[in-house]
Amino acid sequence: MEPATMAWTLAAAGFALVYWFVWVMGAAEVQGKRAVDLQMGSIADDKVGDRYSQYWSFFRSPKETAAAATADKVPAFVDTFYNLVTDIYEWGWGQSFHFSPSLPGRSHREATRVHEERVADLLEARPGKRLLDVGCGVGGPMRAIAAHSGSDVVGITINEYQVNRARSHNRKAGLDAQCEVVCGNFMAMPFPDASFDGAYSIEATCHAPRLQDVYGEVFRVLKPGGLYVSYEWVTTPLYRADDPEHVEAIHGIERGDALPGLRRQDEIAAVAKEVGFEVVKELDLALPPALPWWTRLKMGRLSYWRNSLVIRALTLLRVAPKGVSEVHEMLYETAHHLTRGGETGIFTPMHMVLLRKPAAAAE
Numbered sequence: 001m002e003p004a005t006m007a008w009t010l011a012a013a014g015f016a017l018v019y020w021f022v023w024v025m026g027a028a029e030v031q032g033k034r035a036v037d038l039q040m041g042s043i044a045d046d047k048v049g050d051r052y053s054q055y056w057s058f059f060r061s062p063k064e065t066a067a068a069a070t071a072d073k074v075p076a077f078v079d080t081f082y083n084l085v086t087d088i089y090e091w092g093w094g095q096s097f098h099f100s101p102s103l104p105g106r107s108h109r110e111a112t113r114v115h116e117e118r119v120a121d122l123l124e125a126r127p128g129k130r131l132l133d134v135g136c137g138v139g140g141p142m143r144a145i146a147a148h149s150g151s152d153v154v155g156i157t158i159n160e161y162q163v164n165r166a167r168s169h170n171r172k173a174g175l176d177a178q179c180e181v182v183c184g185n186f187m188a189m190p191f192p193d194a195s196f197d198g199a200y201s202i203e204a205t206c207h208a209p210r211l212q213d214v215y216g217e218v219f220r221v222l223k224p225g226g227l228y229v230s231y232e233w234v235t236t237p238l239y240r241a242d243d244p245e246h247v248e249a250i251h252g253i254e255r256g257d258a259l260p261g262l263r264r265q266d267e268i269a270a271v272a273k274e275v276g277f278e279v280v281k282e283l284d285l286a287l288p289p290a291l292p293w294w295t296r297l298k299m300g301r302l303s304y305w306r307n308s309l310v311i312r313a314l315t316l317l318r319v320a321p322k323g324v325s326e327v328h329e330m331l332y333e334t335a336h337h338l339t340r341g342g343e344t345g346i347f348t349p350m351h352m353v354l355l356r357k358p359a360a361a362a363e
């Protein structure tokens with residue numbers, strides 16, 4: 001072959017490879033967000049670095065003092081986090097920002113859907129009921145629950161960028177008449193007392209510095225007799241504070257997921273009762289016979305390398321903002337800590353509580 005033809009052939013093959021990587025393969029699970037669309041939420045491109053170091057500065061002060069002194073800064077810190085990660089989550093995971101137990105012979109997408117529909121079933125959701133999604137992300141669970149049950153769902157998230165993404169997904173799914181999204185703080189919600197028939201939170205209340213603040217708000221906006229289901233991130237009784245490996249995994253999970261501090265499993269029902277709820281059911285959905293929720297993270301190592309490469313190339317070409325690579329590396333580390341948390345059994349992201357506001361609760 002002529003050297004010139006050889007050069008052209010190689011160039012064409014290289015282009016085809018990049019095209020396939022970025023536009024066709026797109027992500028670990030293609031859900032509408034492509035690598036070329038990666039942004040950093042509402043952060044301007046030249047501010048990404050600043051915001052990323054701001055995010056890390058939250059963890060610099062010693063944990064004991066940080067808890068009290070920074071509780072009021074947590075919503076802004078969580079908002080920054082979701083500006084940084086929302087597009088990467090959508091691109092590499094999908095529209096539902098949570099885990100679910102693996103199901104034999106079923107895809108991740110199906111397992112996710114089953115985990116979400118369980119919420120609707122526990123709430124006895126049906127047409128005519130109005131549900132609240134506490135910390136709704138870009139609305140994956142909201143759409144699944146609305147479609148499965150026929151209920152209306154109102155979601156709240158602290159992150160404006162997610163509100164816009166969720167509204168656009170709701171429109172595309174033809175569910176915008178049933179699903180509404182509001183930007184706000186779930187510890188001070190802009191809803192009247194007793195305005196919802198049911199409520200749920202999926203892997204979201206772990207961002208609250210005091211669980212009382214969010215459970216108290218959910219209690220206030222629920223009608224008497226209304227049910228609330230929450231999937232909570234907690235440490236299990238297997239966690240040992242004197243085991244350095246345990247401590248490293250839990251701190252790694254907190255740092256990579258914008259958590260002011262993970263709670264213990266036994267704290268959840270206690271807080272629920274403290275704010276006035278009856279505890280109807282409590283169960284760690286990760287316990288056997290459930291299959292591991294973390295295999296999806298573990299089996300994707302190859303995808304991570306591919307994703308990392310795509311992101312580096314796009315930042316070099318200035319298609320993706322500078323800083324995406326750092327955030328992606330942080331998530332890669334986090335995946336490792338989450339996997340260790342799952343394998344050792346010291347952590348679960350799906351401690352389920354079903355709570356009821358007593359029928360005779362005073363308004």
Ligand SMILES: C=C(CC[C@@H](C)[C@H]1CC[C@H]2C3=CC[C@H]4[C@H](C)[C@@H](O)CC[C@]4(C)[C@H]3CC[C@]12C)C(C)C
Pocket residue numbers: 028088089091092093096097098099203204206257258297303304307308328331332334335
């Ligand atoms: C509930 C929360 C988020 C849970 C999960 C949805 C996310 C936790 C860690 C995330 C990820 C880790 C590795 C990323 C990978 C390096 C990248 O190539 C593709 C995206 C990841 C798989 C990403 C996806 C979302 C998570 C699994 C918290 C915040 C309370």
Ligand SMILES: C[S@@+](CC[C@H](N)C(=O)[O-])C[C@H]1O[C@@H](n2cnc3c(N)ncnc32)[C@H](O)[C@@H]1O
Pocket residue numbers: 075078082095096097098134135136137138139140141156157158159162184185186187201202203204205207208
């Ligand atoms: C891990 S995501 C889960 C999203 C959604 N439940 C899902 O499963 O796809 C956590 C969500 O909680 C929201 N959140 C965290 N702190 C919040 C706060 N103080 N007020 C409102 N939303 C908050 C985040 O903005 C994000 O949407």
